[in-house]
Amino acid sequence: MKRSFKQNMIKSGAIVSNGIITNNPVFRLVLGTCPVLAVTTSAVNGLGMGLAATFVLLCSNMLVSALRRVIPDKVRIPAYVLIIATFVTVVQMVLRKFIPSLYDSLGIYLPLIVVNCIILARAEAFASTNPVLDSALDGIGMGLGFTAALMLIGIIREFFGSGSFFFGELAGIKMGWQFSALSDFSMSIFILPAGGFLVFGLLMAAVNALTDYAQKKKDKATQMRKSEIKAKNEIKSEEVAL
Amino acid sequence: MTYFILIIGAVFVNNFVLSQFLGICPFLGVSKKIDTSLGMGMAVIFVMGIASIFTWLIQQVLVAFSIEYLQTIAFILVIAALVQLVEMVLKKFMPSLYSALGVYLPLITTNCAVLGVAILNIQAFGIETASSLLQSFLNGIFSGVGFTLAILLLAGIRERMTNADVPKPFRGFPITLISACIMSMAFVAFSGMVG
Numbered sequence: 043m044k045r046s047f048k049q050n051m052i053k054s055g056a057i058v059s060n061g062i063i064t065n066n067p068v069f070r071l072v073l074g075t076c077p078v079l080a081v082t083t084s085a086v087n088g089l090g091m092g093l094a095a096t097f098v099l100l101c102s103n104m105l106v107s108a109l110r111r112v113i114p115d116k117v118r119i120p121a122y123v124l125i126i127a128t129f130v131t132v133v134q135m136v137l138r139k140f141i142p143s144l145y146d147s148l149g150i151y152l153p154l155i156v157v158n159c160i161i162l163a164r165a166e167a168f169a170s171t172n173p174v175l176d177s178a179l180d181g182i183g184m185g186l187g188f189t190a191a192l193m194l195i196g197i198i199r200e201f202f203g204s205g206s207f208f209f210g211e212l213a214g215i216k217m218g219w220q221f222s223a224l225s226d227f228s229m230s231i232f233i234l235p236a237g238g239f240l241v242f243g244l245l246m247a248a249v250n251a252l253t254d255y256a257q258k259k260k261d262k263a264t265q266m267r268k269s270e271i272k273a274k275n276e277i278k279s280e281e282v283a284l
Numbered sequence: 285m286t287y288f289i290l291i292i293g294a295v296f297v298n299n300f301v302l303s304q305f306l307g308i309c310p311f312l313g314v315s316k317k318i319d320t321s322l323g324m325g326m327a328v329i330f331v332m333g334i335a336s337i338f339t340w341l342i343q344q345v346l347v348a349f350s351i352e353y354l355q356t357i358a359f360i361l362v363i364a365a366l367v368q369l370v371e372m373v374l375k376k377f378m379p380s381l382y383s384a385l386g387v388y389l390p391l392i393t394t395n396c397a398v399l400g401v402a403i404l405n406i407q408a409f410g411i412e413t414a415s416s417l418l419q420s421f422l423n424g425i426f427s428g429v430g431f432t433l434a435i436l437l438l439a440g441i442r443e444r445m446t447n448a449d450v451p452k453p454f455r456g457f458p459i460t461l462i463s464a465c466i467m468s469m470a471f472v473a474f475s476g477m478v479g
Contacts, residue, residue: 072312072457073309074309075308075309075312076305076306076307076308076309076396077305079305079308080304080305080306119364120361120364123360123361123364123393124357124361127356127357127360127361128357130356131353131354131356131357134353134356135353150400150403150404150407153355153356153399153403154306154396154399154400154403156356156360156399157360157393157395157396157399158396159309231469234468234472235302235303235304235305235468235472236465236466236468236469236472237465238305239461239462239464239465239468240461240462240465242461243454243457243458243459243460243461243462243464243465244458244462246457246458246461247451247453247454247458248453250452250453250454250455250456250458251452251453254452254453
């Protein structure tokens with residue numbers, strides 16, 4: 043079955059946005075929560091972790107999908123883990139050489155990308171049954187969704203905890219602002235582990251409330267449309283009767 | 285005395301879940317009931333103790349061939365194989381223990397606490413001396429005990445919360461995370477107890 047170019051574009055967009063919004067790995071699927079809580083003491087760390095995970099996710103999805111007819115079903119999980127571990131090692135080596143500051147601040151959570159459930163879950167649930175291009179798009183979408191969630195939590199924790207916004211250095215580029223007035227009143231609880239749990243919990247509740255609200259609105263709209271159609275049909279049948 | 289400090293540090297001060305964020309997935313996922321979380325905790329203690337010893341040996345091999353950069357790949361493969369092996373041995377020789385821990389064992393492969401404790405052990409104790417093996421083993425076991433403590437406490441809270449009137453958006457994970465936040469605040473009190 044051949045799809046037209048336009049259909050292809052629509053499908054690709056749907057795959058990418060599925061990862062970022064509809065099935066956001068952090069807020070909707072609740073996968074890979076360890077790095078979400080651990081490295082988000084600052085937004086820059088969150089961004090670095092997110093991009094590292096996105097790279098691993100993209101590469102492992104593509105390779106798993108390319109090898110999906112070769113890997114025997116019984117040993118697929120060890121094979122996936124090996125593929126993921128290979129790319130994590132690549133990321134570790136590259137960061138150590140070129141961005142040592144990020145390598146140090148991510149610490150043990152960098153090798154722990156191997157056991158991040160998102161990556162194995164996408165390999166198992168998506169890449170093992172879909173063609174290479176779609177799997178790559180899924181990897182990008184999920185990775186960006188993960189990055190966005192990490193940055194959001196990082197921004198909030200950093201703002202309240204150390205009174206700065208996106209402050210730090212990534213690959214030699216300095217960015218962000220430090221508000222000296224705010225840092226006098228910073229609440230260090232937000233930088234501590236407790237703050238991570240708190241911000242994550244509140245954000246997830248907010249996401250739930252928003253989805254509920256959107257769902258209610260949608261239900262109302264469909265109900266109104268149904269009743270409109272019903273009214274129209276009644277009018278028609280009355281006309282027929284007359 | 286050093287071992288006593290090591291044990292207290294592993295269970296309370298550097299609690300794996302509440303102050304190091306390792307093993308959060310099972311902490312949130314398997315903590316609905318006290319007995320299932322106890323099973324998970326026991327399985328984690330078991331695997332973490334054995335994995336600490338085996339990864340110490342593997343690191344010796346890696347250093348001998350000076351291929352330390354393969355640490356991540358080697359460790360995860362060893363842990364996955366080990367979990368499989370433990371499962372088979374238990375099934376054959378200790379069926380009662382297997383039936384208690386069985387379902388949790390495969391989940392442990394992707395539990396970051398196990399790989400985490402292996403890497404942290406190597407970083408903290410090194411592999412040069414024989415006593416570092418004992419330290420690694422104790423750290424593995426008692427980090428597992430710390431995990432079990434945290435997951436049991438949370439399961440107790442969650443069992444009580446089933447009767448509470450929680451606002452709708454907070455039901456499920458959010459209220460669990462907020463409970464974990466308060467528990468974590470309590471554990472902050474232990475910090476500074478061990479240098």
